[in-house]
Amino acid sequence: MKNHHKNCRFVILISGRGSNMQKIVESSIYGKWPATICAVISNDPSSLGLQWAKDRNIPTDSLDHKNYANRDLFDQALKKKIDEYFPDYVLLAGFMRILSKDFVDHYKHRLINIHPSLLPSFPGLNTHYKAIEKGVKIHGCTIHFVNSELDDGPIIIQGCLSVKSNDDSASLAERVLKIEHKIFPLVCKWLSLGKIVINQENKVEVKGENNLLFYDDVDHMQLF
Ligand code: GAR
Numbered sequence: 415m416k417n418h419h420k421n422c423r424f425v426i427l428i429s430g431r432g433s434n435m436q437k438i439v440e441s442s443i444y445g446k447w448p449a450t451i452c453a454v455i456s457n458d459p460s461s462l463g464l465q466w467a468k469d470r471n472i473p474t475d476s477l478d479h480k481n482y483a484n485r486d487l488f489d490q491a492l493k494k495k496i497d498e499y500f501p502d503y504v505l506l507a508g509f510m511r512i513l514s515k516d517f518v519d520h521y522k523h524r525l526i527n528i529h530p531s532l533l534p535s536f537p538g539l540n541t542h543y544k545a546i547e548k549g550v551k552i553h554g555c556t557i558h559f560v561n562s563e564l565d566d567g568p569i570i571i572q573g574c575l576s577v578k579s580n581d582d583s584a585s586l587a588e589r590v591l592k593i594e595h596k597i598f599p600l601v602c603k604w605l606s607l608g609k610i611v612i613n614q615e616n617k618v619e620v621k622g623e624n625n626l627l628f629y630d631d632v633d634h635m636q637l638f
Contacts, residue, residue, distance in 0.1 A: 422449045422606035425501040427492075427509040428456050432463015433591065434507040434528060434598050437637070439470065441599030442606075449606040452499035455492070457511055473499070479511060489517040503605055506560065507598065515562040523612055525560040526605075528598050530590050532556060532572055537565035542583035542590065553577050553586060555594045557601045559612065568618045570610060571625040573597045575632065592632040599637075 426435045435454055442449045454467040459476040467474050475495055482488035488511075496504055506527040518525060531541035533556040545553045554574035561567035573593035577586065604610050609621045618625070629635050 420448070422447075422503065423452050423499065423501045424449060424503050424505055424602060424605075425452050425496050425499050426454045426505045426507050427496075428454060428461055428463045428507055429458055429510040430456075430461050430463065430508055432456075432461060432466060432508065434594055435463050435505075436466055437595040438505065438507065438599050438602050439467070439472065441637070442602065445599070445603055447603045447606045449602060452501055453496075455495060457488075457492075457509070463508075485512070485514055486516070489514045493517055493520055503602075505598075505602070512564060513560070518560055518562045521560075523559060526570070526601065527558055527560045527565070527567075528594055529556050529558070529565050530587070530594065532574060533558065533565055533569065540583075542586040545577065545586060546581065546583050551577055553590065555590050555597065557597055559618070568612055568616055570601050570604075570618045570620070571597050571627065573627045573629060575628070576630055589632045592635060593627070593629050596629070596635055596637060597627060 428435050439451050442451060451472055453473040453475060454464060455475045456464050457477060457479045459478055464474045464476060477492055477495060479488045504521050504525050532554045536544045552574050554572055556569055556572050558569045559567045575589055604620055604623060609623060611619050613619050
């Protein structure tokens, strides 16, 4: 856990639009939590989110994974780049690359991912489609510490909603994204305030906060 007397340093990794990253940045400014977004890094130089961050004077970088012969070489270069910013935490905010064990171990208890399902249901891609196919009644998103298994690791928070009978994967994706935009900044705030610990049983404890959130009325959810 970071020493919360100093500003908490975050590096955010994205692969595309970066809407979660944007909400984290906006919320950190609005909420004035003790945090610095040190850099936004993408594996795709054309990521829309990079320009958004650049326009706000946040340092940005891109490492195109296609320029590396294999996963390990890419991950090593990425690690080197990230560590130039000395982050307390590295946030995977729509970062669509599987990371090697070495990389994950290097950031033990400092690497955090958002996934658009209620894990352990529906790891991997197309989570909303899978949820509709299975006919689940409750769906949502999860933020968790990353371990070397795909979409696994100690869960920090889950945000849920009811699936409506007329939902399709697009309508679900839209409502779940609104919850993502609420809970990722919340987790960053808690991290910056030193409220999140991993206990001896490898489970997350959040001091004095509710880490199961149910949002059926996403349109009237207060963001910040
Ligand atoms: C988000 O829905 C995030 O949960 C998902 O990608 C989207 C990125 O959107 N992440 C994963 O699927 C990771 N397995 P954004 O770029 O607008 O934040």
